Amino acid sequence: MTKGFIKSIAAAAVLAAGLVHGAVAETLNVGAYPANPPWEFKNTDGSFEGFEVDLVNEIAKRIGYDVAIQDLGFQALFAATSSKRIDLAISTISITNERLQNQSFTQGYYDSDLALVSAKEAGITSLADMKGKPVGAISNSTGEAWIKANAEKYGFGEYKGYNAQQDLILDTQLGRVAGAVGDIAGFQFAFLKMPKMEVDERIKTGDQFAIMMTKDHPLLEKVNAAITEIKNDGTMAKLHSKWLGVDAAEGTATVTVLDIPKAQ
Known part of the structure; x- marks a missing residue:
């Protein structure tokens, strides 16, 4: 060779x-x-x-x-x-x-659900506890839209809008509003470094x-x-x-196998 x-x-x-x-x-x-x-x-x-x-x-x-x-x-x-x-x-x-x-x-x-959050010391555990209490959200957000659509149902007190997530969370932590409504994932991520804050109730959106x-x-x-x-x-x-920073809830899309979505 x-x-x-x-x-x-x-x-x-x-x-x-x-x-x-x-x-x-x-x-x-x-x-x-x-x-x-x-x-x-x-x-x-x-x-x-x-x-x-x-x-x-x-x-x-x-x-x-x-x-x-x-x-x-x-x-x-x-x-x-x-x-x-x-x-x-x-x-x-x-x-x-x-x-x-x-x-x-x-x-x-x-x-992609919303959530009600509050300071742990505020004594809020669910939306039912927000009757007559001030609530906040990011201005022009889905959280704000949800609050306005459900204000009568839950009897929220004064509504306050914010331009930035950090300002909303700070006022909630300081008790200037009793609770805040917004994207649950954003709150969960922020609360990894804020042990005095908590998610009180998940609000289903279907998204x-x-x-x-x-x-x-x-x-x-x-x-x-x-x-x-x-x-x-x-x-x-x-x-x-x-x-x-938290386990996925049972029955959510994170742990449930779903079909490929089709146009209607």
Whole structure:
């Protein structure tokens, strides 16, 4: 056997290995709005981190893909999936029938509910305890809309709107309002460093966060199947505990396998 023949075999082996590697390590292109902790945010070195970042990395590992995350504005995510610039988008995107007309979604993995919160020393344990008491929310938020729609039912006292979450929480902690209503995940994340605050009652909205994909993307079923595995083996529940500081409630989308949503 000549040296030239041996070199030819070696070169062919290297080329074949490269082709196999390329087939295995296809890239899942992900779009994310990075100013959205604890779901996605950028570290000082520019790398992405967060609940949904961990989730897409886990999905990619299970389906045999690499991940490349692009920094996009929230509204740009919709155009990027439609144009196939990215395969999927994360950033606490709620499933809606309107969006399903032009995009595909995986099963939901988080119930985007509201919550009543208060200082632990305030003696508030539920919405029933808020009768006649002042309540706050972020101005023009879903929390504010819910308070106004339910003011008569619960007999809330004075309503106070805030421009920033930190101001709302501070006034609640100081007793300037007896309780606050807003996104439960935002409160849970903030309370990881605020042991004197607590979630008193979860307020169901029916909304769910999911991964958004190009309409009828060929990987939709495979990505969704990976999410099912991640729920069934407890990985999703671990992500919930890691990033929100509490266990996922029984019966929520975080621990319940769901169907792929369809447009109506």
